[in-house]
Amino acid sequence: MATARSRRRVVLVLSGALLFSVVLVANGGVAKGLSASARAIVSPFTWTINLVAHPVAHLFAGAVNYSDVLKQNEQLRAELGRERLTVNENSALRRQLAQINATQHLSYVGALDTVVAQVTANSPSNFSASVTISKGTADGVLVGMPVVANGGLIGRVVSTTSTSATVLLITDQTSIVGVTFTNGREHALVLGHGVNDPLGASAVQISSPLRPGSIFATDGLAGGQFPAGLPVARVHTITLTPGTSTYELTLKPAADLTHLSYVDVLIWEPAT
């Protein structure tokens, strides 16, 4: 039977732990320091387990999915050929657009420098949508920089070390992106709802000419977190509740966030 004293002790420890976490949340800097220390403690163990588990997992996956891998390889070759053709066709148009934007003193995403990085890890948690990439401050990657891949915006850099960075994805519950649609005439906010859920959007008036497939792109408004023109999401479903003046939208990310291997970090910092 537990004594009253030992019970009090456990309750005290638990209350202390809760208080500790409240304090850490309130003091972001302390939490970051402790977090880095904790990562350093675990890293030799993760490294060892990776070393043992990954070759076994790859061998197993390769043996089981060999025919799929061959098929996928052929599809990718065909896709690459089509993309090369599109790139060649677009390069002349892009030059023209950049020149027009320059004469109008507008920023042009295509003119921004990028850092290519490899995705080294996905978030291990259910409550966070993020990825770790292989480039950090040593390569010019800074907190706040937008990251694109697979045809659209995937998120922004939220923390860095000299050799790596963490990118918070647009599907994270804390993510909010200012967007524009219908050729820049209307604005909305795209909201993340977690790893497994579609994106949401702030109120959009029913007068807006939206249809499934319509593209939302970053608005680039002054003080915003992203430059203008990055595709963010496509309209997936449009629901109109009788008696309301706004649509309820679900959106799908423009980029395929489930297969992220390489990403481009845009060398662009939000205005402070």
Next chain:
Amino acid sequence: MSRGIVALVLSTLILVATQITIISPLRIAGVVVMVVWLWPLALSLTGSTPFAVASGFVAGVLFDAHSQTPFALSGVVGALIGLLVSFLAREGVGDLDAAAWWVPPLIGAFVGLLAPLLYVAFGAVVGDSSLWRASVWPMMLVNAAAFFVLVRPLSRAARWVAEFGGWSRS
């Protein structure tokens, strides 16, 4: 440092590393099975409340260090699971480890169902209400099913650790 603490620290570190490198990438229906929350439950079955609470907290803190979520929140949930199951063993159904075979899996399923909810609730307490925006139901169901299946093998591993550390009740 006593043998018990060495066993506890080493087993907790290996468990967290396994969670991050192997279990988290193996999402079931898009959901991560939180073995770092099952571990304190398994340790509770060995009969040591302090070790279960301490290991649950440390495993959660180390896990949180790898995620963009409120730091130490998983630790608080882990510690609470260790505490609740220990109390249940003492005040409720008795010696869980020696109980009928289906008792630990049932408790595991209940804890798996409860844990994500506790996490979101504590998140709101520490000021992060955005956690409510995620779909908690799939997390609860998948973790309940996984805990139901995994609680037996993991409690066996916990018993080995307890025997090695010298705090096993057998």
